[in-house]
Amino acid sequence: MAIFIVHVTIENKPGISDPEGETILNDLVLKGTTSTVTKIKSAKMLQFTIKEKDKKSAKIKVQNICDELRIYNPMVSKITIDVFDA
Amino acid sequence: MAIFIVHVTIENKPGISDPEGETILNDLVLKGTTSTVTKIKSAKMLQFTIKEKDKKSAKIKVQNICDELRIYNPMVSKITIDVFDA
Amino acid sequence: MSLESGELDDLTLKIGRKPTSTELQIVAAEWSEHCSYKSSKKHLKMLPMKGPLVISEKGYDSGVLDVGDGYVITAHIESHNHPSAVEPYGGAATGVGGVIRDILSAGTRPIAIFNGLRFGDIEKDLHARWLFKNAVKGIADYGNCLGIPTIGGEVEFDKCYSNYALVDVAAIGFGKKKNLIKNHAKTGDIVVLLGGATGRDGIGGSQFASDSLESENRSAVQIPDPFIEKLIIEAILEARTENLIHALKDLGGGGLSCAVSETADALSIGIEMDVDKVHTRELNMNPDEIMVSESQERMLIVTSNDKLKKLEGICKKYRITCSVIGHVTLDNMMHVKKGEKTCANLPTDVVANATLLDRPSKKPAYLENIENEKKLKPILDYTKMMMKFIASPNIASKIWVYGQYDHEVGIRTVVKPGKDASVLRLDNGKFLSAKIDGNPKHCYINPREGAIGCFEEACRNVVCTGAKPIGMLDHLQFGNPENPEIFWTFLESLKGITDFAKYFEIPCVGGKVSLYNETPSGQIKPTPIIGILGLIDKTPLSTQNISKGDCIVIVGQTKNEMGGSEYFEYIHKFIGGKCPTVNFLESKINMNSVLNVITKGLVKAAHDCSKGGLAVAVSELCMTYQIGCNISLEKVPNQKLDVDRILFSESHSRYLLVLEKKDLKKLETLLKKSKVEYNVIGVFGGDHIRFNKESKNIIDLSVDKSQKIWFNSLKELVLHG
Amino acid sequence: MNVAVIVFPGSNCDRDMYHVLTDVFKLNATYFWHEKGLPKNIDAVILPGGFSYGDRLRSGAIAAHSPIIKDVKKMAEKGVPILGVCNGFQILVEAGLLPGALLKNTSLNFMCEWTSLIVENNTTPFSNKLKLYQKIPIPIANGEGRYYVDSETLKQLKKKNQIVFRYSDTVNGSSDRIAGVCSEDGNVVGMMPHPERAAESQINPNDNKPASLIFESLLNAIGVQN
Ligand SMILES: Nc1ncnc2c1ncn2[C@@H]1O[C@H](COP(=O)(O)OP(=O)(O)O)[C@@H](O)[C@H]1O
Numbered sequence A, B: 001m002a003i004f005i006v007h008v009t010i011e012n013k014p015g016i017s018d019p020e021g022e023t024i025l026n027d028l029v030l031k032g033t034t035s036t037v038t039k040i041k042s043a044k045m046l047q048f049t050i051k052e053k054d055k056k057s058a059k060i061k062v063q064n065i066c067d068e069l070r071i072y073n074p075m076v077s078k079i080t081i082d083v084f085d086a
Numbered sequence C: 001m002s003l004e005s006g007e008l009d010d011l012t013l014k015i016g017r018k019p020t021s022t023e024l025q026i027v028a029a030e031w032s033e034h035c036s037y038k039s040s041k042k043h044l045k046m047l048p049m050k051g052p053l054v055i056s057e058k059g060y061d062s063g064v065l066d067v068g069d070g071y072v073i074t075a076h077i078e079s080h081n082h083p084s085a086v087e088p089y090g091g092a093a094t095g096v097g098g099v100i101r102d103i104l105s106a107g108t109r110p111i112a113i114f115n116g117l118r119f120g121d122i123e124k125d126l127h128a129r130w131l132f133k134n135a136v137k138g139i140a141d142y143g144n145c146l147g148i149p150t151i152g153g154e155v156e157f158d159k160c161y162s163n164y165a166l167v168d169v170a171a172i173g174f175g176k177k178k179n180l181i182k183n184h185a186k187t188g189d190i191v192v193l194l195g196g197a198t199g200r201d202g203i204g205g206s207q208f209a210s211d212s213l214e215s216e217n218r219s220a221v222q223i224p225d226p227f228i229e230k231l232i233i234e235a236i237l238e239a240r241t242e243n244l245i246h247a248l249k250d251l252g253g254g255g256l257s258c259a260v261s262e263t264a265d266a267l268s269i270g271i272e273m274d275v276d277k278v279h280t281r282e283l284n285m286n287p288d289e290i291m292v293s294e295s296q297e298r299m300l301i302v303t304s305n306d307k308l309k310k311l312e313g314i315c316k317k318y319r320i321t322c323s324v325i326g327h328v329t330l331d332n333m334m335h336v337k338k339g340e341k342t343c344a345n346l347p348t349d350v351v352a353n354a355t356l357l358d359r360p361s362k363k364p365a366y367l368e369n370i371e372n373e374k375k376l377k378p379i380l381d382y383t384k385m386m387m388k389f390i391a392s393p394n395i396a397s398k399i400w401v402y403g404q405y406d407h408e409v410g411i412r413t414v415v416k417p418g419k420d421a422s423v424l425r426l427d428n429g430k431f432l433s434a435k436i437d438g439n440p441k442h443c444y445i446n447p448r449e450g451a452i453g454c455f456e457e458a459c460r461n462v463v464c465t466g467a468k469p470i471g472m473l474d475h476l477q478f479g480n481p482e483n484p485e486i487f488w489t490f491l492e493s494l495k496g497i498t499d500f501a502k503y504f505e506i507p508c509v510g511g512k513v514s515l516y517n518e519t520p521s522g523q524i525k526p527t528p529i530i531g532i533l534g535l536i537d538k539t540p541l542s543t544q545n546i547s548k549g550d551c552i553v554i555v556g557q558t559k560n561e562m563g564g565s566e567y568f569e570y571i572h573k574f575i576g577g578k579c580p581t582v583n584f585l586e587s588k589i590n591m592n593s594v595l596n597v598i599t600k601g602l603v604k605a606a607h608d609c610s611k612g613g614l615a616v617a618v619s620e621l622c623m624t625y626q627i628g629c630n631i632s633l634e635k636v637p638n639q640k641l642d643v644d645r646i647l648f649s650e651s652h653s654r655y656l657l658v659l660e661k662k663d664l665k666k667l668e669t670l671l672k673k674s675k676v677e678y679n680v681i682g683v684f685g686g687d688h689i690r691f692n693k694e695s696k697n698i699i700d701l702s703v704d705k706s707q708k709i710w711f712n713s714l715k716e717l718v719l720h721g
Numbered sequence D: 001m002n003v004a005v006i007v008f009p010g011s012n013c014d015r016d017m018y019h020v021l022t023d024v025f026k027l028n029a030t031y032f033w034h035e036k037g038l039p040k041n042i043d044a045v046i047l048p049g050g051f052s053y054g055d056r057l058r059s060g061a062i063a064a065h066s067p068i069i070k071d072v073k074k075m076a077e078k079g080v081p082i083l084g085v086c087n088g089f090q091i092l093v094e095a096g097l098l099p100g101a102l103l104k105n106t107s108l109n110f111m112c113e114w115t116s117l118i119v120e121n122n123t124t125p126f127s128n129k130l131k132l133y134q135k136i137p138i139p140i141a142n143g144e145g146r147y148y149v150d151s152e153t154l155k156q157l158k159k160k161n162q163i164v165f166r167y168s169d170t171v172n173g174s175s176d177r178i179a180g181v182c183s184e185d186g187n188v189v190g191m192m193p194h195p196e197r198a199a200e201s202q203i204n205p206n207d208n209k210p211a212s213l214i215f216e217s218l219l220n221a222i223g224v225q226n
């Protein structure tokens, strides 16, 4: 058994609007001094610390948790899972 | 000039409580079937799309934006910046 | 999105040619059940819609009532059931957004939100819990951000909603009569689309709401943006004050298709528009998509060219986009172009008026034996049972819900949620009281009497604050209308509501029909919801402390009507029996006498007796005001019933009145004079809630302990299972 | 006497505040849109509650960069009384006019309920008519209302008498139960609870006198006789 850090990034599916990202871009960043930013997307991240035998099983476990416990709603969001050594 | 995707992860500084992560861990995950998760931390992520000459300058630009416009509140949060090719 | 088979022929016949693809989309949206009311419209005509206070204008999406001194209130009710069942957060939130825009369309400022929430059994069903929690959050996030107080509602759990959700939202607006938008338009006027950009989200939503969830089109999710909505509200109200709006319509189900065709039809004009002028969020949207997209937070304005500059200025100030998408024509056609190319060119009356149906109906077979009672297991310890009952999701305090809603913003909320009805102060010194109520358990057993009961209960709640009911909203939620048995329950409920409304002369000022509420496991129970608006000319009955020695009086008869009671269903797991029936005459006498004694200032508090019966109503008073009481059950006017029936029957037309002993004589004189059934049933004091029968103690609850459980159990259940 | 009520996109307690200032306390109040500047003759500035920019990013974070904030800062330096309520408080904190941070409530939910404050500093322009340790029944309504300061800053706040109001009970997990703070000079005050929702007897189920004193303190501070 080893300890892994698993990052789950939850973001709106493509085509689904992201009012928060748009507001941060238009009302804050583009009113500042930098004009090279063309888009901002907001996302939420959960960082799991999990004890599993390997990276693969850590990833599967976390994916299951997210699906079963409805950590995100697949209707609107998608998740990306990245596993790191602790 | 090239386009880069810059991920800014905003999370609580050590020592600042994270009721959201704790609640997800205790009221959701540990009540489910997986018991190998020992910690959950919540964070917010902003994904910038930016046009810059290289990765380094993309990173610096985004770091500046975050500091100047207080994308995070340094009293409670810290940020991590990762740059990717678009 | 598509038309039903016969409807294509119908359309082809009406326009004399084959429809284009865009035309098909437009008509399919507008002829959907959700937009056209094709199953229900013929019957809805029976409802009384007129009254001395009702102001009717063409093209309003909300009802308008004159509350005197140059002021009006507006009201509307909507549901967002299908979207909430798949995405509870966004579905519930955008439901609030939609009903708020209906209020705005009349030119009034929204001042209150109500919500009615129904889910499966949250004690056992994790999915139901997830739906509940997220729907509440959706409503909270949306309403709170707008700064419109959510001041009341109801929450109910029943297995018939498993894997589904009923999310009803009602809203109230307030404004000066002279500021009401008088929808009008003339040739040459321009048509402006204002608000959020049009995207692919919510495409096919109205049809989705008209299909059963089985065949759902899961792409119909809408993302809420309350911040834009707030800016739209301020921009529209500013434009209204500056007289910049000739006609106004919100974009709801069916998107542009419905808004354009209905505006044109209501004003007897034509509208020519260009989809290329619509500001979109995504690239390469085709005309069909633009016409039926249900992207949220958009309004359609008809104005004139000379006013455009000012309107654009206001939009700029509030950082919202507005686009001139078309203009008014003379020909009563809805002409949709893409640049020079015509995509659709249809007579507006054809689009806006689907062929109405006369669906068959038949009394459901299940009703044959429903009134027969089974033999119940005797309750050995009523105190223990009461503790369990108070903690049960349907009886427990809903403070976990309304505590998440900003119910103070606007500083009008005189009586806050947690009482029978909430009360708002109005600018003319009067007060508005309102509440929504439903009761599917009663309606399942008897759709007519159950619906009447909801109506009476909502009236009772408003009356308990000292208000006289002046208007009603109805929301009729049923299963598949193509099933004659379901359609029969719809008709029965509607007839019941109509009869009660006529008898009490309470006009229906608005409503909504939501059909096809079914899941793979079956049809929902009939769930009509009634919203009542009441007016108080002088002072509302609001918080006063209840003290030791104060008396408690019950008005009304307790009858052997246990069918659909929470006691039968939750404690005995039995669905059946005879459900409570309202006797119209008795109801009127009780209502008037209670109003009379409240107006005379004789009572300190009034509370209606409903879900959970007398036992729960008395306990609620004690827990809310933190004081004990002693009740003598033999004093309760009843039909020689067993204790459990006196305690838990949900008979209507009953009120609990709390008053100082010194006022008792005066009260009794008044009640006797009006010939109501009443009795003094107990006194307040101590820290225990006690129900006795002939000096034998039946129930004994500690106020503190029961109060804690009552306040916290819903939260505990949601958060910690 | 002229009180500025600043309106940001998404402010939603501006009209409530205006009503209380003008109809109840008979002050002259004027709305100022966030893109405008403030004229010199302003005697006090109020940042009302709401959801400026929809609370995106963090409550108050975007509004803190509004053009008008520059003028608010100038006024603050001049010693003009400035009050931020709820979102207004969050904006003052994000703009650096007040220390600390406002985090999500520990309940993770929006909380709308009546609570009670204790007066800890009665020398500010918004508390001079109150008695020290007096209780004020008042409602809160926020999702990000948990005031946080690190222990070093907390020490400083105490030393410089910058804690103006505390909750009498633990409501939302705030550091040291802090509900309101002021600047070192005391003229800038921020508080999460809503005094404008508690100053009239009709809508205050408890006692509206203490909350009224917050406004009477302002009248007193800017020299209005009443
Ligand atoms: N979803 C909700 N949102 C806001 N307030 C609610 C909600 N559900 C219940 N309430 C409030 O809780 C109180 C009790 O509600 P309810 O049990 O439906 O009352 P009644 O039995 O008198 O109809 C009322 O003040 C009501 O407005």
Ligand SMILES: [Mg+2]
Pocket (backbone or CB within 6 Å): C419, C420, C421, C461, C607, C608, C609, C610
């Ligand atoms: Mg009631």
